[in-house]
Amino acid sequence: MRQSLKRIVESARFNTFITILIIFNALLVGLETYPEIRQTYGNWLLVVDLIILAFFALEIIAKLIAYRTAFFKNGWNNFDFIIVVGSLILYNSPYISVLRIFRVLRVLRTVSTIPSLRRVVTALFMAIPTITSVILLMSIIFYVYAVIGTFFYADIEPEFFGDLGLSLITLFQVFTLESWASGIFRPVFSQEPWSWLYFISFIVVSTFLMINLIVGEIVNNAQKISDEIDKETAELEGIKEDTSEIDDLRKEVGELKSMVQTLVDRK
Template sequence: MIGAIVANAVIIGINTFTLDGWVSGVLMRLDWIFVTIFVIELVVRFAADGLDPRRFFRSSWNTFDFLVVAVCFIPGVSTSATALRVIRLLRVSRLLRIMPDSRVLLRGLRRAAGPALSLAALTVLLCYLYAVVGWMAFRDHGNADIPGYFDNIGEAMLTMFELLTLEGWNQTLHDLRQVSPFAVPYVISFLLIGTYIVVNLVVGIVINSLDEAYKERDHERALEYMATGGERAGVEATINELRTVLDRLEAQLGTAVQADEPLIISGDGPDAVETTGAQNHQPSRNGSQLAAGETAAVELPRAEVADG
């Protein structure tokens, strides 16, 4: 599906050139082939959701893909070249759904939207205050060679926006200094507040929101693993326990062979495997049952160990 979307994007780029009539016809047929592929994809995903419309449209990505494909079949749209170009461009944006971590990025940007809008409002207020001060200080410069940076509130706000983007701020400062020495603290203070503080705060808000989105993603994955991986975790724990028992048994077998001692394997847990020396070896009780509290043991003579 990624290949189909990328190929569709390539065709959109080819359509920007001046082409012969037959080439345009071929590209139009290819475009409808891609539409057919996208329709089949939607049908398969709808069937995967159990043919349940509520479950299918619960995903915002499914809704977006459905609208992008469905618009192609609206009467009048297929005959409009501009509308078709817009629809084709929207198909390319479907790559966002397939790109890795795109959902996390969009979730982070959505988290940052609220604080960023509040900070944007403060930035507009700051520009307005500085624009009014600049209008009062620099409007009557009487120099035809200096542009009208502060002739009215509109020009003043545009000047503040240019300073905020650091576009030509040094030329603006040079021109305003010819009008008033107040230009130096005026421009520099606005640059420090507007650029190095406000803009960096926006960057910090976005980075913090993305960090929270990634943590939320990791938490969801952990919950999903705990919900679906409990049985697997139990099997892995059992395998690890058996490996521990086998490692201890191999080590004690080697020790018993080197020391010429019988090996006593007792108990039923990983910590119950132990090697006893000759002084701890006791003969059997002529077939009688072991006393209460004693551990059942299996004696492996040295000869049997060697044969093994």
């Protein structure tokens, strides 16, 4: 029974079916954001949602039977387990807002069912140590530029550079490139012509260089994961080739046995 369940939950059809259910569940959650649809078809949407949740629960139960304790060794399985069990528990509780959050979180299960998404998220988590270092360096850069901006431009634009906190918020707006030229830079530039050095250098260092470091690290990790998958695929293909060679040898040995048996019978 365990082996049968394991073959079922690992099959492509089963995973495709679960992915379709997750997407369909996401569409239902989206439809409930429209008051007219919720008032007209609210009961039907609730019934369909319960059916989908029942399928999710059966999926988790099947995997628990198939894998037993090994089920919890996979982080994605733990993620699915928390979402489904949380949804089941909250259906009988008065915390409607929390229930809605868990229903929306079910959409995130697409990450655990689609291999390409899993690869991207894994690459992102692998890049966290480097991203942390980059964020620390960016914080230092922000602090230095905020102090400089407060000293030089507090009298010119107190609304943006009146104190250290305002300067940090202003620099964050400049970092996002959101209306920084017309809203912040030009009023300062009109009174301080050399201010372009301050703003341009900050954008080049913080926005272009630092973001590229983060993106580059994520891309490198994604490439490492792809290389590992290709290596594992190549090893599996090699095993299949070896297995086919063994099968051929078995056939030849069988033919030899039949020939020897024929000769013995003739004698």
